[in-house]
Amino acid sequence: MAHALRGKTAVVGIGTAGTGEAPGRSAIELLGEASLNAIADAGLKLSDVDGIFAATSTHAFPTLSVAEYLGLRPRFVDGTNIGGASFEAHLLHAALALDAGFCDVALICYGSNQRTAGGRLVSMSEPQVWEAPFKPRMPLTAYALAASRHMHQFGTTREQLAEVAVAARAWANLNPEAFARGPLSVADVLASRMISDPLTVLDCCLVTDGGAACVMTRADRAKHLAKPPVYFLGGAGAQWHRAISTMPDLTITAASESGPRALTHAGVSLSDVKLAMLYDAFTICTLLFLEDLGFCPKGEAGRFVEGGAIGPGGRLAVNTNGGGLSCVHPGMYGLFLIIEAVTQLRGAAGERQVKDCDIALVHGNGGTLSAQVTGVLGTAATV
Amino acid sequence: MTEAGQGPEATFRAFLKEGRFMIQRSASTGRHVFYPRVALPGTGERDLEWVPASGLGTVYATTVARQRPNPDGSSNDYNIAIVELDEGVRMMSRVEGVPPTEVKIGQRVKARIAEVDGAPGIVFDPV
Numbered sequence: 250m251a252h253a254l255r256g257k258t259a260v261v262g263i264g265t266a267g268t269g270e271a272p273g274r275s276a277i278e279l280l281g282e283a284s285l286n287a288i289a290d291a292g293l294k295l296s297d298v299d300g301i302f303a304a305t306s307t308h309a310f311p312t313l314s315v316a317e318y319l320g321l322r323p324r325f326v327d328g329t330n331i332g333g334a335s336f337e338a339h340l341l342h343a344a345l346a347l348d349a350g351f352c353d354v355a356l357i358c359y360g361s362n363q364r365t366a367g368g369r370l371v372s373m374s375e376p377q378v379w380e381a382p383f384k385p386r387m388p389l390t391a392y393a394l395a396a397s398r399h400m401h402q403f404g405t406t407r408e409q410l411a412e413v414a415v416a417a418r419a420w421a422n423l424n425p426e427a428f429a430r431g432p433l434s435v436a437d438v439l440a441s442r443m444i445s446d447p448l449t450v451l452d453c454c455l456v457t458d459g460g461a462a463c464v465m466t467r468a469d470r471a472k473h474l475a476k477p478p479v480y481f482l483g484g485a486g487a488q489w490h491r492a493i494s495t496m497p498d499l500t501i502t503a504a505s506e507s508g509p510r511a512l513t514h515a516g517v518s519l520s521d522v523k524l525a526m527l528y529d530a531f532t533i534c535t536l537l538f539l540e541d542l543g544f545c546p547k548g549e550a551g552r553f554v555e556g557g558a559i560g561p562g563g564r565l566a567v568n569t570n571g572g573g574l575s576c577v578h579p580g581m582y583g584l585f586l587i588i589e590a591v592t593q594l595r596g597a598a599g600e601r602q603v604k605d606c607d608i609a610l611v612h613g614n615g616g617t618l619s620a621q622v623t624g625v626l627g628t629a630a631t632v
Numbered sequence: 633m634t635e636a637g638q639g640p641e642a643t644f645r646a647f648l649k650e651g652r653f654m655i656q657r658s659a660s661t662g663r664h665v666f667y668p669r670v671a672l673p674g675t676g677e678r679d680l681e682w683v684p685a686s687g688l689g690t691v692y693a694t695t696v697a698r699q700r701p702n703p704d705g706s707s708n709d710y711n712i713a714i715v716e717l718d719e720g721v722r723m724m725s726r727v728e729g730v731p732p733t734e735v736k737i738g739q740r741v742k743a744r745i746a747e748v749d750g751a752p753g754i755v756f757d758p759v
Contacts, residue, residue, distance in 0.1 A: 379667045380724040382749035393695035401737040446696040494714050494724040
């Protein structure tokens with residue numbers, strides 16, 4: 250049975266800023282611009298915002314910094330930081346706060362200039378004392394270890410991992426805002442530089458700059474704003490570990506718990522999902538989440554993605570913006586999953602538009618396969 | 633070895649300095665724990681006692697951290713592995729004595745105390 254929160258709130262505005270390269274602009278500037286863009290997209294004023302939900306890689310107290318920068322005195326804040334999945338958690342937390350009347354207009358926001366600031370993944374994550382002496386390059390090492398295990402246990406091949414990157418690029422080639430465009434083949438991925446076996450540089454996400462934001466309100470108000478509302482149908486999070494060496498099974502993520510709970514919450518079955526936005530920090534992520542969310546049986550995702558099955562014209566639309574692999578990945582990518590899902594549900598995705606897209610699943614991943622949060626969004630017709 | 637007031641992490645490291653690889657085991661449940669904690673995770677039993685680790689384990693997952701080669705062309709690549717001890721607990725470590733690309737999942741390994749990043753730590757050798 251669907252949860253009482255289903256359809257009570259909606260995403261009414263989305264905005265981005267400086268995606269790709271934004272030389273000379275700081276993280277908070279990108280976050281601020283994206284926020285103003287999202288507020289304008291909704292047809293609201295900055296002063297309407299009374300709830301702030303934020304996490305970044307550079308702010309210890311993100312909601313304090315955001316409120317100060319934008320000049321807001323929010324009634325409700327949530328700075329939950331569980332890595333890249335933070336924003337899917339914020340989606341759920343904002344829905345709860347709005348529904349309870351703790352705020353009326355919720356702003357979820359993020360910004361990073363990590364590409365032009367240093368060109369490497371910036372993370373506030375503290376080194377894990379039981380791992381750091383062995384000099385892992387986190388998060389890369391963790392995902393490489395998970396990929397090694399998936400290959401060992403299920404016979405998944407490097408070619409199948411490469412298929413994920415190739416499908417992401419094919420979608421990116423239909424998205425004028427994607428950072429990495431141009432032809433990409435399985436052979437290209439296999440021939441690129443190995444950086445942590447079995448992952449090559451093309452099995453890894455981009456390092457870009459970018460800000461993103463979305464605005465949520467309750468359904469009654471959402472109906473009267475500038476853009477068609479995209480309703481929050483349900484969401485759930487799960488977490489089983491922090492450090493990769495304590496993950497109970499490197500081939501099974503907590504998405505296997507968050508996904509079914511989110512779908513139940515939303516009153517939606519997996520076969521209703523027209524678009525799956527799965528956090529693809531590395532090619533192995535997409536395989537794990539396809540399995541754990543139930544799109545295919547455990548161990549079968551390598552075969553599931555073969556032959557362009559998750560690319561344009563395939564059996565399941567996955568990561569239609571080009572994903573973290575080819576569209577944008579400014580440190581924490583989770584909010585961009587929501588941006589693309591809303592764009593698709595509005596029918597505004599141009600050349601890459603998924604036909605009859607009325608229900609989208611967004612799945613955020615944080616840490617080293619640690620935090621898993623699933624959200625379900627739908628058009629007015631699905632409420 | 634356990635000094636009064638010293639926590640499990642410091643105790644583990646003190647054992648290592650003495651050349652002993654010790655892990656915790658709950659007296660009532662028999663379950664082993666790693667990394668060292670104040671109680672059994674999930675159930676909270678505080679009856680953890682230090683027991684010698686068998687030192688034997690199996691490679692559970694492995695990767696090679698690829699590095700720029702040295703000026704003479706020799707490799708700086710190194711192994712990072714997750715090893716499952718026969719006691720059922722896992723730890724991050726590295727397998728030495730074979731090229732990093734030759735470390736295989738399922739391979740049997742044995743613990744050795746060595747200097748790891750400037751302090752005593754556990755590494756593994758193939759058996």
